[in-house]
Amino acid sequence: MKRLILSTLALAISTAVTAAAVNAPTFDPHRLSDEVKTLSSDAFEGRGPATPAETKTIDYVVAQMKAAGLQPGGDLVNGKRAWTQAVPLLRTEIVGTPTLSLSIDGKSQSLAQGNEIAVRAPMDGSTSVAIANAPLVFVGYGVSAPERHWDDFKGVDLHGKIAVVLINDPDFETGVGDFGGKAMTYYGRWTYKYEEAARQGALGMLVIHETAPASYGWNTVKNSNIITMFDIVRDKPAAVHPQLEAWIQRDLAVDMFKRAGLDFEALKKQAQTRAFKPVTLKGESFSASFKVDSKVITSHNIVGRIDGSKKPDQTVIYSAHWDHLGVGQPDAKGDRIYNGAVDNATGTAALIELGRAFAKAPRPERSVVFLNVTAEEKGLLGSEYYAAKPLYPLATTVGVINMDALDPHGPSRNFTISGSAKLGLLDDLIADAKTFGMVYSPDPKPEAGHFFRSDHFSFAKRGVPAISFGSGNDWVDGGLAAGKAAEDDYTAKRYHQQGDEWQADWPFTGMARDLQVLYVLGSQLANSDEWPDWSKDSEFRATRDKTAAERK
Ligand SMILES: [Zn+2]
Numbered sequence: 001m002k003r004l005i006l007s008t009l010a011l012a013i014s015t016a017v018t019a020a021a022v023n024a025p026t027f028d029p030h031r032l033s034d035e036v037k038t039l040s041s042d043a044f045e046g047r048g049p050a051t052p053a054e055t056k057t058i059d060y061v062v063a064q065m066k067a068a069g070l071q072p073g074g075d076l077v078n079g080k081r082a083w084t085q086a087v088p089l090l091r092t093e094i095v096g097t098p099t100l101s102l103s104i105d106g107k108s109q110s111l112a113q114g115n116e117i118a119v120r121a122p123m124d125g126s127t128s129v130a131i132a133n134a135p136l137v138f139v140g141y142g143v144s145a146p147e148r149h150w151d152d153f154k155g156v157d158l159h160g161k162i163a164v165v166l167i168n169d170p171d172f173e174t175g176v177g178d179f180g181g182k183a184m185t186y187y188g189r190w191t192y193k194y195e196e197a198a199r200q201g202a203l204g205m206l207v208i209h210e211t212a213p214a215s216y217g218w219n220t221v222k223n224s225n226i227i228t229m230f231d232i233v234r235d236k237p238a239a240v241h242p243q244l245e246a247w248i249q250r251d252l253a254v255d256m257f258k259r260a261g262l263d264f265e266a267l268k269k270q271a272q273t274r275a276f277k278p279v280t281l282k283g284e285s286f287s288a289s290f291k292v293d294s295k296v297i298t299s300h301n302i303v304g305r306i307d308g309s310k311k312p313d314q315t316v317i318y319s320a321h322w323d324h325l326g327v328g329q330p331d332a333k334g335d336r337i338y339n340g341a342v343d344n345a346t347g348t349a350a351l352i353e354l355g356r357a358f359a360k361a362p363r364p365e366r367s368v369v370f371l372n373v374t375a376e377e378k379g380l381l382g383s384e385y386y387a388a389k390p391l392y393p394l395a396t397t398v399g400v401i402n403m404d405a406l407d408p409h410g411p412s413r414n415f416t417i418s419g420s421a422k423l424g425l426l427d428d429l430i431a432d433a434k435t436f437g438m439v440y441s442p443d444p445k446p447e448a449g450h451f452f453r454s455d456h457f458s459f460a461k462r463g464v465p466a467i468s469f470g471s472g473n474d475w476v477d478g479g480l481a482a483g484k485a486a487e488d489d490y491t492a493k494r495y496h497q498q499g500d501e502w503q504a505d506w507p508f509t510g511m512a513r514d515l516q517v518l519y520v521l522g523s524q525l526a527n528s529d530e531w532p533d534w535s536k537d538s539e540f541r542a543t544r545d546k547t548a549a550e551r552k
Contacts, residue, residue, distance in 0.1 A: 024516040024520050025516070025519060027357065029511070030508075033506060035064065035345070035349035035353075036349050036506075036508075039057065039345035040345040040501060042337050044057060044060075045327055046339055046340055048323065049378065049382075050299045054323075058300060061352065062084075065304040065370065068356035069356065070304030070305060070359055070370060071305050073305025085386060087232065087381065088296050088297075088385075089232060089298070089378070090123060090232070090233050090234075091229075091294065091296070092122060092230075092293070093121050094291075095290065097290075098119055099288065099289040100286075100287070103287065105283045114226050116252040117246055118221050118222050118226050118248075119244065119290075121294075122245070123237060123241045123245070124238040125238060126292055128290070131288040133285035134203055135161045137280050138262075138281060139163045139165050140276045141188075142196055142197065142205070145187055150274055154277050154278060162203060163202045163204070163205045163206070164256075165205060166208055167207055169184060170271065171272065172188065172213050173213070173268075174272060182447045183446030184419075184451075188213075189449050194241060194245050197245075198238065203242060204288075206248045208247075208248055208253040209247050209248065225247060230379060231379070244288060260284055301374055301382045303370070304351075304369070306363065308363070308366040308367040312366070313392075315366065315369055315396060316364075316366055318370050318402075319372075319373060319401070320350060320402065321344050321347065321372070321373045321455055322344070323374050323376055323377055324344065335498040340500055341500050341502045343404070343495065343496070345502075346403070346408060346511065347402075351372055351403065358522075358523070361523070365526060366398060371383075376455055383455035383456075383459070384458040387461075387462050394462055394463070394547075395550040397459070398531060399532055400466035401521060401522055404455065407472075407511065408510070409509075409510050410475055410476060410509050412472025413475075414441040415440060415471065415472045417429075418451055418453065418454045418456070419451025420451060421460075421467065421534075421538070423535060424465060424532030424533050425465040426440075428521055428530075428532060429517070432517050432524070435520075436513065438517065441473075455468070460540050462543060463547070465533060465534065469514070
């Protein structure tokens with residue numbers, strides 16, 4: 001039934017050709033295909049940051065941006081803009097196997113790294129960790145949200161202590177409440193939990209893993225946390241990272257609560273209310289001892305630019321990450337290269353072609369920046385660095401349109417964005433897409449927190465309106481059945497695997513059409529006085545409003 005309504009609607013709209021659709025330049029699918037083919041070829045070795053493949057990637061993308069007619073928009077070097085922004089990254093690793101233990105009523109129980117606990121290599125600047133019998137305090141969901149009149153900490157002193165916290169936000173389980181119901185707000189994301197732990201002065205934090213609210217199993221936790229860690233080099237790393245950042249298995253947590261005379265499920269229920277107060281796990285403490293190997297490596301964002309004709313200080317940003325996973329363990333066929341064709345040679349090609357289209361058109365009133373960021377796969381780090389050290393002020397950055405893993409197949413009747421959010425930029429995108437006969441399909445799993453897992457988020461959390469465009473799955477040719485089959489195939493055989501390789505039968509016609517929509521959106525922003533904003537109840541609105549005076 002739903003499908004029928006969707007396609008009838010699409011038909012009705014596509015017969016009414018509107019101004020935006022007519023004025024949009026066309027994009028060449030062959031160019032897109034060629035660029036994706038080159039960037040994802042074995043010669044580019046999976047585009048690992050700070051490897052020889054980085055130099056190769058930068059040389060190629062810069063040459064394409066130049067040929068497309070863009071100007072360099074990166075670091076100021078001797079008064080001139082370079083094509084890149086240097087991104088210093090901190091690389092940290094736990095040396096050997098960490099010694100971890102829990103003491104309950106004087107009895108020590110050792111914890112196996114990767115088994116019941118996953119401790120991340122520290123990113124607060126520590127070169128070694130020696131935590132001896134630190135008290136444990138359960139802090140509910142670990143949320144401090146003044147705009148929602150919510151504070152799980154209630155003034156508790158966490159210095160020298162380890163906070164124990166639930167994943168997701170307080171209304172995930174009930175589905176109704178002040179945190180977007182089932183959808184995840186930023187307060188539900190583990191990155192927020194650790195940042196808040198640092199702000200609260202905690203020595204460390206243990207996030208209790210539960211599959212449903214985390215949206216992934218323990219294997220994902222293990223595989224993405226007990227590895228080499230990266231962060232941007234920060235002026236004050238301890239302001240956002242406690243010394244110890246770890247996850248623990250739910251079973252261990254339930255046992256810890258039980259042995260402290262507490263009921264895990266009952267306390268979780270309490271944590272879903274404003275009345276919750278932190279609870280000390282009496283008679284229990286946590287110890288950890290290990291050395292840390294850390295060094296600084298340098299990667300680069302690639303930055304092309306078109307200067308605005310009337311308001312050059314106001315900036316519209318298109319972004320996409322160029323990096324992928326590089327070279328790793330061989331698969332069954334002996335292939336060691338993670339080519340990253342869809343993820344994210346497609347976004348990089350899109351950026352180049354959008355640049356070409358803007359360079360051909362009359363100069364926009366506002367400046368347009370084409371930001372090809374590094375180290376997305378290591379935790380959104382290139383975009384985080386740009387947003388922490390912006391080349392152009394964030395207060396007068398109108399909006400960020402991010403592209404990650406676009407669909408190289410034919411056109412769809414729909415599109416989506418990563419995660420759920422309410423903001424003017426999305427309203428504009430929905431209106432523009434409509435003129436091309438495309439409808440918006442919201443993220444079917446907003447509780448997974450996809451909004452916080454793509455490069456636009458580095459901007460969003462600093463208040464800049466930002467979204468990641470996602471290709472649709474209701475194909476003009478084959479409908480949802482064909483679109484979903486392709487999605488499933490990608491997830492099973494290609495996503496973050498050696499099989500994410502360019503294919504000769506990819507038409508790229510869907511991407512070419514999607515880029516028309518994204519061009520219209522950016523062009524309208526670049527040729528207007530509009531400042532799209534977050535909805536009133538968004539957790540990012542207050543941050544944006546702080547700089548409102550700079551947008552008059
Ligand atoms: Zn990606």
